Amino acid sequence: MTNLEEMGQKAQDAAFELGQLGSKEKNTALLTMADSLVLNTKEIVAANKEDYDKAKENGTKKAMLDRLLLTPDRINDMANGLRQVVELPDPIGKVDRGWQTTSGLDITQERVPLGVIGMIYEARPNVTVDAAGLCFKAGNAVILRGGKEAINSNIALSETLRHALQKVGINQDAVQLIDDVSHETAQKMMELNQYIDVLIPRGSGKFIKMVVDKAKVPIIETGAGNCHIYVDKDADLDKALKIIINAKVQRPSVCNAAEKVILHRDIANQFLPELYDALQANSVEVRGDTLSKAIVPDIVPATEEDWGTEYDDYIIAVKIVDSIDDAIKHINKYNTKHSESIITENYSSSRQFMKQIDAAVVYTNASTRFTDGQQFGFGAEIGISTQKLHARGPMGANELTTTKYLVQGDGQIRK
Known part of the structure; x- marks a missing residue:
């Protein structure tokens, strides 16, 4: 079994060394990591093919296979993400405030x-690079534990990053991967609070709940995305159609994909048949409430369970409501506090929705797919925090820091 205590001690030692590095040294290392990914593309793709072929043989769904797949373009995108991280301001040493x-x-x-960040995640090998890069930029060591489905990919990626650090003379234990994918080792990692300062899980809602329930290490909860798009009575319906198709179809397996569409009754008869046809053309199964099925009989009846489900698949559910108030009430009841969007040309409706929806990111007239660290200008992201402490929304380097008070005196004593 992997010696997690030894890994934890190495991570703490590396974290101390990282804390002494300046921005120039960290950025040089990040650029070397990026170049190494591109140079090792062939080896990384070959390792990923082993994972992909095995997952396909095991009957993994198409949308989940897409999460797992690494191509030269995706590896290049990961490298560019690291280069974007280089361009970000170094958060370490930034003064939030000062006074006398x-x-x-x-x-x-x-x-x-x-300090030391633990990442525990499922079959998304890009997390290996995103997490390593952002943690490093913020001066943190990282211990990575990916899912068994991506183990060969993760080993290839982490070894590439470690060799890059070694090349520039930086402790390669700043990035470590747990290659034992047993449940026992995962559980032990979640209890390693003497070495790991914070644990960040990424994956399905079920997976994140498991980590939250079992971990002894403090957690930043991320990821689960039961995202809604509400089409208001004053919506531009052409705009609405394009946004919904993008939000559902572009990458249905990711947490910022739309899972539910809420329609105002006034536009439902006109809009739903067109929306249904467009979704069917993109191989999306449409489920719906009684009112939706009355308009389009081929819609699959939705159950109560549907409203709270993150599908991560080519499935979407539709509900018809009488008012924006009903839409907001429904969304706040069933959402996962991730990303929600309203399509409307009515400014008052937009402001009401954005003010009253309880979520990390709220949009007007835009796809939920933009909830992403790279799209927000953070470079890579370590996850989307759906909680309120200590970070919320896409998490970049700044969210991987904390603060301390530095107090300068001249002999003062307290009376």
């Missing part, structure tokens, strides 16, 4: 690394 107290103490609050 009545006793003459000068206090500054500065950004510092979290």
